[in-house]
Amino acid sequence: MATATFLVALCCFQVASGVIHTHQYYFTATSGIPNFPEFVVVGVVDGQQFGQYDSFTKRMVPKEWLANEGDSDHWNSETENAAGAEAVFKVDIRDLTSRFNQTEGVHTWQRMFGCQWDDESDAVETFDQYGYDGEDFISLDLKNLRYIASNQQAVLTKNKWDNDRSDLDRWKHYYFQRCVELLKMYVQYGSSALGRTVSPEVTLFQKDSGVVCHSTGFYPDGVVITWKRDGEDLHEDVNMGETLPNEDGTFQKRAELTVSPEERKKGHFTCEVEHRSGKPIVKTLIVEDGKNLVGIIIGCVIVIGVVVAIVIMKKKGYNKASRHINLPKRKTRLSRSTKGYSAVLLVPKCSSSFNRRVVQKKEWKKIILFMLMYFRVTLFLSKGGSCATKWNYMLCNLGSCICLYLISFIIPKMDSFISIIKCKLQQSYLSESFNDAIKQKLTCCSI
Template identity: 50%
Template sequence: MVKMGFLSLVAVLCCAHLAYGEIHSMKYFYTATSGIQTFPEFVTVLLVDGQPASYYDSNIRRETPRQDWMKNAVDADYWDRGTQISIGDEQSYKANIDIAKQRFNQTGGMHSVQNMYGCQWDDETHVIDGYDQNGYDGEDFVTLDLKNLRYIATTPESQLTVNKWNSNPGQLAYDKQYYTQICIEWLKKYVEYGSSTLGKKVAPEVSLLQKGPEVACHATGFHPDAVMITWKKDGVEVDDDVDVGETLPNEDGTFQKRSVLTISPKERTKTQYSCEVTHKSGLIEKILDEAELKTITPGSGQAPVGIIIGAFLGFLALIALIGGAVWYKRRNPGNGFVAAKTGENSSRSSDEA
């Protein structure tokens, strides 16, 4: 099984519509931690088309809207119901960490339990897909193969869970119904609720930033999230010595992305390098020359090229910092249960882990 990091997964799910049309997505992220004092012990986030729609953590202990369109689309009871569900999820996830530590024969230390699940829908081809990734301590644990309707174990410790889940035809049938029908129905509703915001088109602002031999082509403030950044040398695409970052959300609902080219000042004088940013709003090209280049100097307060994340949302920073590349889930109160939301604060069915 090929492992995919959290941000890489977001990039694939969010940005595929550059080539294949308008793909809408709904993703839930659950993260529980222990032994990490500077972060909430439990966080849940709902993303719709890459934008945070609702949020809960163990510090605020309240399900809250993150978009005006989400707040206005539902009644006040929606947030009360969501709060109660998230409080229950919080307790379950804390228990999950203890169970996982027992499975892996661990005692103290820093640990994380995570789950990412959701669905996507192409409004042009009507192709749908669903995904459910589970992990423990930043390593794959269980992943859903929706096409073959089975769960895949990636460690010996997860085989017992997978055997039980795959031997429950009723739960598998529900999972198929959830990912192919229920989740898609709620995704379409959320897209309709937020059409004025999710459908907006904002061109990126593009800057060339230099720190030593690294030159970053940084695009920010764009919407929708699909963007492609390409470096060219005398008009020919360059792949070597290029590090393409992930598409990250800004707090205002727009997105940012960067691509870093490592090149010596001497090499820049020999040939012409340019950066092309392709977005739904159009094509932007920046020629790499001194007039366009901004230098980042140590101690200036500017972000280093390798960490240009702007106003990156706290929940994503949390996931990245604790190694949230993959996800982990259990399904029974006291024995590992996650009440995953399906919309309107309801919970998915569960079975014994």
């Protein structure tokens, strides 16, 4: 429904002054989908959903920001209207499947309608669009009080609805009176939720075919994305995406510029995002020459060298130390010789039992370290440079994965390695310093 999509974007767009408000409903009837509501109504004000009805619940349920607003009569009236539309839409979709000679499969019958109101000029605009199976079917021209058929199958519906003048007058009254009244009421009730502004987060993603400027997390949904080259606006080779909702009530939008990797080096490319939350956000495209990949490879070589060195040291006789090694205590014994008494320093070996329980408890540290470092590096590489292209990105991703895994594997082992070094140093200290001291203490015992 290309026209419907355009109308949604047009009606939801809010100018910088924040004086345009919209109130709209989405009706959807479906057939051929098991365990799914046959009819759903979604109400939206200024891009925020305020209520929902479906054929399972049979109730218009307000969202949290409106749950404590309005009286029960209002929501009961909304429920009655939705239930009446459900009965009509179920009949319509059966008639349409017959008209299109369809006996089975999944089919949809949708309606999008509402009004937009300028709270400064008090101007009102309306829209009313129907679609069948994702294609435009019929729309209402309220100024001329007539319907416009989008295909041959819709002509029969157009003739029938055009002849019902009382129904046309009823919709005219609704759009210019009741729709605007409801819109003003919802705007007043939801002043804190609807009046807030959230700045977008902008990121550039490079691909072989082009560069994507992705803006997300902004509210309200009116945003303008502009690609520029050397300060000049670009209109050709720019694919502007739709404004899509996020789960937290904010929105996202993307604009992809088709430009080759070679062409990116010949100009200064920027993406500018304008939103009512503040000043325009400008992101500059940075094209790197692959140094990131070289750095990762060098780093991995160094890490592998450290691993090899540790393996060689172990083969030479170093024992696997525990993470908690007890420091050696000073122990001595006296032995009798032909020349008298001599002191012998007993230094324990630099090894202890392996505490498996302690290792298991600390194993999560290695996992968290690996995940944090991996996602930090891959996020940096995906933001720009040669690693953001498809094949280089795969190589960078693989290299960073191997490198970071080796690092995360080695770091927990360093505790044991350092403990071995400390133990060996203390052995040396005890052996050298203890001889002189013990000789003085044993002078009286000489024969």
